[in-house]
Amino acid sequence: MSFFSRSPWILHYDGSSCNGCDIEVLACLTPLYDVERFGVLNTGNPKHADILLVTGSVNERNIEIVENLYRQMPDPKVVVAVGACACSGGIFARAYNIQGGIDKVIPVDVYVPGCAARPESIIDGVVQGIAALEAKRKKTA
């Protein structure tokens, strides 16, 4: 049996988000949504994390940081892009410093739309991320 579906640990990174999606990500941890019910933990450490939740788009200054965080995560790992900006660059897409969505830099497994993405859809994105995590584990095992 795989334990990944029962214990997905999350690393949350804010690219150049307006903080709208970040507040919704944190709302998932509050008593109303309480994702810890499903074993989800917000680790804050890439070396402990299974799922990288990125909010906001990639800009010239944080390309290196996003790549670095992704590289530091041990396999199997999954990236979930949360919100319109993380998916495509959103309303900032044409700004001079914006590269676009997170998939310009690292491979993204799940796209969660919304501006801001609602907690329900973020949780749904994480659940789909778990399925992707399982698939990757089977491939490597």
Add this chain to the structure above:
Amino acid sequence: MTPAVYGVLFVFLAPVFGGLLAGVDRRVSARMQGRIGPPLLQPFYDLGKLLQKQARQVNPVVEPLLLGHVFFMAVSGVLLLSGTDLIFIAFVFALAALFLVLAAGSVNSPYSFAGAERELVVLLASEPFFILMMAAICKVTGASTYAGVLASPQLVAVQLPGVLLAFLLVATIKLRKSPFDISTSHHPHQELVSGLTTDMSGRMLAYVELAHWYESALLCAFMVLLFNWSVPLGLLAFAIAYALEVLVDNSTSRAKWQLVLRSTWAATLVFSGGNVLALFLLSR
């Protein structure tokens, strides 16, 4: 059953006890925060996942050191229950913690290194107490082994209430509870990324968790030493003490290392030292 059998049982049952205790802790903490919390077996799921995940070693010496950490933590329990001298246990217990410090200090991450330094500080804060506690228990009961103390007609907690008080304070360090969890930070309260465990991934982190479960079981065994009339009484006392620890954990913020060191040394000196001194003066 012979004491050696208890020692072997400890190796297999202590992780189950420690894991369940961690599960209860997370559930009770969640309820205190108005949440439902994870399933009771969540710590076991976490451990299973960590064992399945890729482990990246920054320094090849980390894995043997962490295995040493788990080994000596288990050995302290085995020696304790199989009838080794109590004061010797205090030293093996400290040695086990030292392996973790070495593992965390052997990587390049400044967070891990800061965690290792802080772990040394909390060792410095807690070790004098454990040695004094064991010496006091031996003195009061006239026995120097676990079975001997349990067979003693004296109830240790009545003779050594100061030691019991100081034990509650020092156990906060060993159980890694706020405000004394300065060397590592568990998930709800992140600081220094993850302190000692910053650079440990996959099975490396699983070893640390496993060793902590042994540590929790060992602290429970120490509590039984203080309530030596019956094992259920000791377990009940540990349950009450642990509930208090969880309450304190959820209602305090992390202290600075100076406060940790000063308060534990003050408690060791005033409560335990005072207690031992009072017994000495009364018995003259």
